Amino acid sequence: MVELEGLLPRDNVVVVLVDIQEKLFPHIDGNEALLTNAQKLVNFCQRLNIPMIVTEQYPKGLGVTLPALQEVLAGAYQPITKTVFSCFGAPEFIEALDAVDADTVVLAGIETHICVLQTALVGVGSEDYDMVVLADCVGSRRRMDHDLGLHRMRDEGAGIATMEMFFYEMLGAAKTEEHKAVFDLLK
Secondary structure: OOOOOOOOOOOOEEEEEEOOEOOOHHHOOOHHHHHHHHHHHHHHHHHOOOOEEEEEEOHHHHOOEOHHHHHHHHHHOOOEEEOOOOHHHOHHHHHHHHHOOOOEEEEEEEOHHHHHHHHHHHHHHHOOOEEEEEEEEEEOOOHHHHHHHHHHHHHHOOEEEOHHHHHHHHHOOOOOHHHHHHHHHHO
């Protein structure tokens, strides 16, 4: 596939699932849609061999990644545990980014205005990464926190997209083998 200027580059992209955990998830506004989208996102990445990183914030207190998401992740479920809000505060996270040679970090998870926000801001501030947040794959307990988190990330230089925008940018064209491989996810 030819890379077109202005679109997300397919190489060096990593998707990060931030803290989609058992004890906090039931309190997230719009959680069922978020879970459905996160599962589609994981399936898409697996089919197109886009690397993923999973984080868990203090699993002793907040539980582990949702079992429904662990099931879809299968062998890719190798969570990085952390107690810092920005994923960049966990040395294992930076090691994982280096291992996949990531330049563009695509964020999904909870909560929009805390861990997702702080991860995006540190990534943008470092100038080492292009940060993209999938608005329909992140959530907070309160709608206002979610909305203001997205606005702040955009204002600070993170790209805000939807899952479908990400899918089509990664595909780049229809009628390809990759397009056929994920077509059911695009409906």
